[in-house]
Amino acid sequence: xxxxxxxxxxxxxYNRYHDxxxxxxxxxxxxxxxxxxxxxxQCGPTWLTILRKRENxxxxxxxxxxxxxxxxxxxxxxxxLADAGIVRHRGKIEAAIANxxxxxxxxxxxxTLPELVWSYRVDGPAPKSRGDWLAKTPGSEALSKELRxxxxxxxxxxxxxxxxxxxGIVNDHLATCPWRAAVEEAxxxxx
Numbered sequence: 001x002x003x004x005x006x007x008x009x010x011x012x013x014y015n016r017y018h019d020x021x022x023x024x025x026x027x028x029x030x031x032x033x034x035x036x037x038x039x040x041x042q043c044g045p046t047w048l049t050i051l052r053k054r055e056n057x058x059x060x061x062x063x064x065x066x067x068x069x070x071x072x073x074x075x076x077x078x079x080x081l082a083d084a085g086i087v088r089h090r091g092k093i094e095a096a097i098a099n100x101x102x103x104x105x106x107x108x109x110x111x112t113l114p115e116l117v118w119s120y121r122v123d124g125p126a127p128k129s130r131g132d133w134l135a136k137t138p139g140s141e142a143l144s145k146e147l148r149x150x151x152x153x154x155x156x157x158x159x160x161x162x163x164x165x166x167x168g169i170v171n172d173h174l175a176t177c178p179w180r181a182a183v184e185e186a187x188x189x190x191x
Contacts, residue, residue: 003176003177003178004176004177004178005018005019005177005178005179006018006022006130006172006173006174006177006179007130009048011048013048013051013052014047014048014051017051018179019179021166022165022166022173023165023166023168023171023172023173023179023180023183024168024183024186025167025168025169025183025186025187025190026166026167026168027114027118027190028114029066029103029112029113029114030064030065030066031167032113032114032117032163032167033064033066033069033099033100033103033113034058034064035163035166035167036099036147036152036155036159036160036163037057037061037064037095037096037099038050038054038057039159039160039162039163039166040092040095040096040099040153040154040155040159041057041086041087041089041092041096041154042159042162043092043154043156043159044087044089045087049087050087053085053086053087056083056085056086057085057086059085060079060080060083060085060086061080061096066100066101066103066104067100067104068100069096069097069099069100070097070100070101070103070104072097072100076097077090077093077094077097080093081093091153091154092154094153095152095153095154098151098152098153099151099152099153099154099155101151102147102150102151102152105150105151106150116143116146116147116150117143117163117164117167117169118169118190120139120140120142120143120164120169121169121170121187122137122139122164122169122170123171123187124170125175126171126173126174126175126180127172127174127175128174128175128176129174130174133172134161135158135161136157136158136160136161137157137161137170139161139164139170140157140158140160140161140164141157141160143160143164144156144157144159144160147160168183168186168187171183171184171187
């Protein structure tokens with residue numbers, strides 16, 4: 001493809017993440033729950049660290065199935081704190097469990113996690129350079145507040161905006177990125 005990625009890495013897994021996942025629409029509850037949890041764990045470490053541990057996270061957190069994660073108890077927390085394959089941070093582990101419960105509780109209200117998150121979809125001009133990327137937006141601040149009201153944790157506006165970028169709620173691929181058009185096409189297919 002002509003053009004340059006939004007970022008280039010010596011790690012091929014990170015490049016594949018950019019090319020195949022970042023910004024592609026995630027519209028299912030399970031996928032969104034997983035991404036919000038992983039973005040919460042990323043607070044501190046680099047995304048590459050989380051990406052390298054993603055399969056370990058999936059195994060440790062029962063495949064990020066909200067129904068299973070919501071049933072985790074103190075024994076599970078202790079098990080996770082001993083798991084060197086993930087980021088061992090009690091607050092983030094407890095947040096992932098709380099987020100599973102919050103995901104289920106949203107269903108009870110008649111509004112699903114995908115409906116809530118995608119109500120903050122942003123369509124707009126492509127950023128021209130990395131300097132145009134924002135750490136947070138008014139939309140991510142508002143969504144962060146709604147998620148917290150719904151019982152989600154580790155969902156500050158910066159973490160939420162990173163999830164919005166990762167899940168295609170906003171397409172922050174640069175104007176010159178050869179993958180931007182494919183992401184826009186996938187987003188357009190949603191309606």
